[in-house]
Amino acid sequence: SFRCFSALNPALKSTLDKVVTSNKVVLFMKGNKDFPQCGFSNTVVQILKSLDVPFETLDILENELLRQALKEYSNWPTFPQLYIDGQFFGGCDITVEAYKSGELQESLERAMCS
């Protein structure tokens, strides 16, 4: 019989589809917005807080299956992972760059008004 090593089965994929669209801004991170457990996650939380945007955080340290599945779902190997309007936006470096260039504010504004 086959053994499938993919964490992302169809049921989990459809659950993730729902989770990333459950809120306009969803951040998968280490820890939560009040207690980030990694500097990279904390950076993104602080940026989102400074922009005064409502966002939901999910702690990937609490769920190893979620953590592995998300890497495949986003095709992104690390955390944090920021989703805006159901679309993967990027990790910490991309968020910082986009914050500096104003692109993040634009994307958030578009999402909030859609």
Place this chain on the structure above:
Amino acid sequence: MGVTKEGVESTLTSKMNPSHLEVIDTSGGCGASFAIEIVSEQFEGKRLLERHRMVNSALEEEMKEIHALSIKKALTPTQWKAQQDSSTTQAA
């Protein structure tokens, strides 16, 4: 076998053919952790997310052991030159 700065450099050099590459070991003893600046023609016409994905997938094997990776710059040679020129002007 851990991931070394030299290993990251040689993988990126062979896969991305960069005209400028700087890999900085930022581990400070807590495990393989790197910051990268890379300039490559392969980034031409690609958005930042795609560029970072290209670097991530070039380092797919290493990523299994890398503790943290920060891509500080992923630029085309033209963008890199423009940045160099403007920083020289500012310094002058």
